[in-house]
Amino acid sequence: MAAHVPATQEFSGVTVIIPVVTETDSLDETARILKETSDADISEVLVVVCDRTTPESLARCKALHAQFGDRLRIHNQRLPFLGGAMREAFDLATASHVIMMASDLETDPALVPAFIEVAKKRPDVVVTASRWAAGGGFSGYGPVRVAANWVFQRLTSLIYRTHLTDATFGYRLFPTALVQAITWEGLRHEFLLETVLKPLRLGVDVVEIPTFWKPRREGESQNSLSTQARYVGTLLSERFKPPSAILRSAAARGEA
Numbered sequence: 001m002a003a004h005v006p007a008t009q010e011f012s013g014v015t016v017i018i019p020v021v022t023e024t025d026s027l028d029e030t031a032r033i034l035k036e037t038s039d040a041d042i043s044e045v046l047v048v049v050c051d052r053t054t055p056e057s058l059a060r061c062k063a064l065h066a067q068f069g070d071r072l073r074i075h076n077q078r079l080p081f082l083g084g085a086m087r088e089a090f091d092l093a094t095a096s097h098v099i100m101m102a103s104d105l106e107t108d109p110a111l112v113p114a115f116i117e118v119a120k121k122r123p124d125v126v127v128t129a130s131r132w133a134a135g136g137g138f139s140g141y142g143p144v145r146v147a148a149n150w151v152f153q154r155l156t157s158l159i160y161r162t163h164l165t166d167a168t169f170g171y172r173l174f175p176t177a178l179v180q181a182i183t184w185e186g187l188r189h190e191f192l193l194e195t196v197l198k199p200l201r202l203g204v205d206v207v208e209i210p211t212f213w214k215p216r217r218e219g220e221s222q223n224s225l226s227t228q229a230r231y232v233g234t235l236l237s238e239r240f241k242p243p244s245a246i247l248r249s250a251a252a253r254g255e256a
Contacts, residue, residue: 004243005202008096008175011119013043015093015176016101016112019085021053023103024060026218030101033109035067041116043095044071047103048085082170083184083191090179096123099173100195104216107171114209115173125205127173128196130166135210152231156193159239160200164208167196168231171211178204183248190230197238198246 016034020027034042045068047061064072075092077085086100097119101107111129118127130136132153138146149168156167170192178199186194196206 004247005204006175006177006181008123008177011041011096011116011123013095013097014038014041014112014116014119014173015089015095015098016042016045017048017086017089017093017098018045018101018103019048019050019082019089020057020061020103021050022057023218024056026105026216027057027060027064027103029105030103030109031064031067034112037110038112038116041113042068042071044068044073044093046089046092047072047074048077048089049074050077050080050085079187081187082189083187083194086191086195087184087187090176090184093176093180096176097173098176098179101171102216104218106213106216108211111171111209111211118207118209119173122205122207124175125207126175126178126196126199127207127209128164128166129169129171129211130164130208131169131211131213132165133208133210135212136166137212139213140215141213152235156197156235159235160197162200162206164196164200164206166208168193169211169213170195172196174199181247183246186230186234188230190234193231193234194238197234198241201238201241201246202243 049058049061061074075089077088079088090098099112099115115127131138152168153166157164172195182198184194199206
């Protein structure tokens with residue numbers, strides 16, 4: 001790993017970041033599975049809500065105190081959209097590692113133990129779920145979207161000279177020190193691509209684990225076609241940025 005990137009020597013716990021807008025039953029199911037499979041390794045659950053979070057969804061968020069107690073934090077985001085929610089949550093995370101996922105079950109919460117297993121062995125890497133890795137796949141994505149996704153993934157691999165098969169799926173575990181050291185820019189779903197491109201540019205190893213994607217059962221996707229078009233700009237703009245343009249200054253990180 002490049003010397004200027006903050007080092008993480010061990011895994012001691014994870015902050016799970018979950019943005020919520022309209023999710024209810026799927027949020028409950030996500031929390032149930034996290035509790036049953038990963039409770040001992042979860043230091044905190046950071047639920048991010050916004051002005052558009054429905055009253056019913058907010059009530060479900062607050063009810064999670066029954067499962068996680070003081071480990072549950074609810075944050076009202078100020079920056080807009082998904083990227084804004086994640087950027088603020090990254091800075092609030094207190095555990096050694098952080099997982100970003102969804103509350104609609106498109107990111108399978110049963111996979112969290114696999115993320116943590118890798119982090120315990122290699123605490124300095126980014127771990128990401130891949131729909132294209134052997135053992136992964138799609139259900140209900142549509143043949144045109146699958147084909148377009150495949151082309152974009154191959155283009156990303158070529159431009160960034162990486163073995164990664166899925167750069168756009170936003171289900172990832174990071175060392176907290178890493179995400180708090182990076183200057184993040186995206187506000188919409190292009191932020192998900194940014195969260196793997198910037199670590200790659202810094203020389204951080206990224207490990208993939210397979211996942212099988214299924215469409216959400218409730219709520220509406222916020223990832224429109226116009227938002228997806230922003231991925232191309234992010235893909236190109238991040239390619240030749242020097243580390244000095246990616247990393248925050250010590251003052252910005254709150255260091256002496």
